[in-house]
Amino acid sequence: MPRKKNGGLAGLVEPDRVHRSVYADPAIFEREMDHIFHKTWIYAGHESQVPKPGDYYTVQIGRQPMIMVRNKDRSISVLYNRCPHRGAMLCGDRHGNAGKAFICSYHGWQFETDGQVRSIPLPQGYEGTRFSTDNPDCNIKRAARVGSYRGFVFVSLAEDGETLEEFLGDAKVAFDDMCDRAPKGEVEVVPTCFRVVQKSNWKIFLENQLDALHPSITHESAGRAAQIVEKDIAKRSGKAPLDYHYLSAFTTPLSKWDQVQTVNYPNGHCILQGYMGLRPTDPDTLEYEKVMRKHYGKDRTEEILSVNIHHVLLYPGLSVQSPLQQLRAVRPLSVDRTLTEIWHFRLKGAPEAIYRRALGYYNLVNSPATMxxxxxxxxxxxxxxxxxxxxxxxxxxxxxxxxxDDDEGVIKSRFGTSEAPMRNQFRAWSDMMAGA
Amino acid sequence: MAKEKTKTKKKATAKTNGVDTQREVEQFLYRQAEILDAKQWADFIDLFTADGHYWMPATPDQTTGEGVPSIFYEDRDLMTVRMTRVGHPHAWSQAPAWGTSHLVSNVVIEQDDKKKGEIVARSRFHMMEFRRDASRHFAGTYRHHLRRTSDGLRIRQQRVDMVNGEGVYDYVLQIWV
Structure with missing residues (x-):
């Protein structure tokens, strides 16, 4: 074992290989929670999940049960889901509306939605103690930092560090590409979240997201099955719906996958370029492009629609498919269990037919009945x-x-199947875990 | 897996005395359950009309599968994709083999339109699945929109609302419930 006696991590991650304990050792998982998930920016949710004051969604950030809530002044707070009195969880439901205040179900402490204590029953009982209402410890603890980029809310549980935009860097194109495709420049969540558990370490999922070598092997059965039916429909009625292409694209030969480029940014983020050809010339798309040109003008529309991305991985916990308006948030549960929360979005101002496209992908590829x-x-x-x-x-x-190719810290793969994205993720992992 | 071949397709279309809708529908539902447990996927698809849909809504309040997220919303073509996938020699997740046991009961005939030949039936189901030394349970309500055809009863729409449908899925659903 290359592991140092003092429990250090040195030697476990080399530029081109990783020791298996990095995925399997529960002690390393705990350090990842402290040094990665409790420090960097982790996705909490989309602002449109909580449209009205008092609306909240609970979310797990690292080990921490948190609440994302909309305040009266339209701002968003992210709070620790814990009553400061005896420590009971405040919101036991996944989502809901708190009304004007969070009320603890145990002894009735009440809090403003931004966490400020509002009332305590028989407050005189605290007179002369060190837990009177002017003590900030009587408030619900707030996340150290909350940031939002184009409606996507992230949380950092550390006071210091890069700003959200610095952290995302050029990989924020994930959200620009998604939102720019909306004639109104923003997206709205469809309030259904599919949740699927993987019996594996969280990093195994992230490594798969931009792995262009696996689709034609792993998904051969789904790809072939869809291709057979796609051809059959085409014979019967001319053209199969795009849905079939989402699956039959997996039959793309390996040599073609090798031509797709990955772009690897600092902090472990990476992009896999598009391969599906999601810019057809059917009447629905032409109508959509007309609406886009009305809002953006011809040149800007062309610029937006020619962005060619299949997937953006925002390390360490978000996989975004911007041209199909889907995202998967990764919530590590334990060293060998990982929850994925899968959402999709509507492009504001786009024709219904364009939403149906995102929906088809969500149902077929991302539902709990995914083939x-x-x-x-x-x-x-x-x-x-x-x-x-x-x-x-x-x-x-x-x-x-x-x-x-190293382009000033941005690693561009010459081949689609290069394991550059995994090497890049571990570069970030090593940096983030340096203090562990 | 039991390899015995159930003569489901023929039996599903067998005529009863023509008046006892309750018993006729019950027999149909039992046959469908048997077809699933016997993994006779082509026979399962043949229980649907040409325009038939198998629909498992994402949430119980949905009233249509059109334009909303669904866990399944499949016409016969998509069902054929699903069947073809699990039959492909490289459908990796098919090893190990897995099995299910379906129970269907509490059958209530909501509508029996003799003129149109359309029946709406509500029932309760429970499915136990065993795969890789682990069991999973799914349970809920079926709502079958059935049509009388020359081949017997056929499904225009089967709606499946699982009581645990909005929960966390430990692995996925590979085939219809």
Missing amino acids: VNADDLENFWKCHQGLASDGGDWVSFHRNAGQD
Whole structure:
């Protein structure tokens, strides 16, 4: 074992391979919670999840149960889901409306939605104690920092560090690409969240997101099945709906996948460029482009629609498919269990037919009855099981190692199947865990 | 897995005395459950009319599958994709094999329009699934919109509302419930 006796992490992550304990050791998982999930910016939710004052959604940030809530003044607070009195959780429901105040169900302490204590029953009982209402500890604790970029709310539980925009860097194109595609420049959440648990370490999911080598292998069955039916429909009625293409695109041969580029940014973020050809010339798309030109003008519309992204990974916990308005938030539950929360969005001002496109992808690829992730989750489980094997200590990321182009800190792969995104994620992991 | 071949397709279309809708529908629902447990996917799809849909809404308050998120919203073409996938030799998640047991009961005939030949039936179901040494349970309500055809009863729409449908899924649903 290359691990130091003092429990240090040095030697576990090399530029082209990672020791299996990084995925399997519960002690390392706990350090990841402290040094990654409790420090960097973690996605909390979209502002449109809480449209009215008092609306709240509960969310797990690292190990912390938190509440994202809309205040009277339209601002958004993110609070620790804990009553400062005896420590009971305040909101036991996943979402709802708190009305004017959060009320603790145990002893009736009341709080403004921004966390400020509002009333305590028989407050005289605290006179002369060090827990009187002027003590800030009587308020619900607030997240150290809350940031929002184009309606997407992130939380950092650390006082110091990069701002949200600095942290996202150029990878914020995930949200620009999604929102710019809306004639009104913003998106609105569709209030259904599919939640699926993976029996594997959270990093295994992130590594899969931009892995262009796996789709035609892992998803061969779904791709072929869709292709057969797609051709059958085409024979019967001319053209199959785009939905079938979402699946049959998995049959793209490996040589084509190798032509797709990945762009790898600081902090572990990466982009996989598009391969699906999501700019068809059917009447619905032409109508949508007309609406876009009305709002943005010809040149800007062209600029927006020619952004060619399939996936953006925002390390360490968000996978965004901007051209189809979907995102998957990663919530590590334990070293070998990971929850994904899957949302999709409407482009404000776009024709209904364009929403149906996002919806088709959400239903087919991202629902709990997905024919795609059925095989991914199976692989993730196998990857995690394999970590227990003494057949080898290292997980390999050697593919095209040393052959990517470094453009002032931005790593551009020359090949789509380069394992540059995984190497880039571990560069960030090592930086973030440096203090651990 | 039990390999015995149930003659489901024929039996599902078998005529009763033509007046006992309750018993006819019950027999139909039992056959559908048996078809699922026997993994006779083509027979399952054949229980649907040409315009039939299998629909599992994302939330119980939904009134249509059109334009809203669904867990399943499949016509016969999409059902054929699902069937073809699980039958593909490289459908990796099909190993290990898995099995289900469906129970259907509490069958209530909501509508029996003899003129149009349309029946609406509500029932309760419970499905236990066993895969890789773990069991999962899904339970809830079926609502079948049935149509009388020359082949017997066929499904115009099957709505499936699971009482645990909005919960966290430990792994996914590979096939219809």
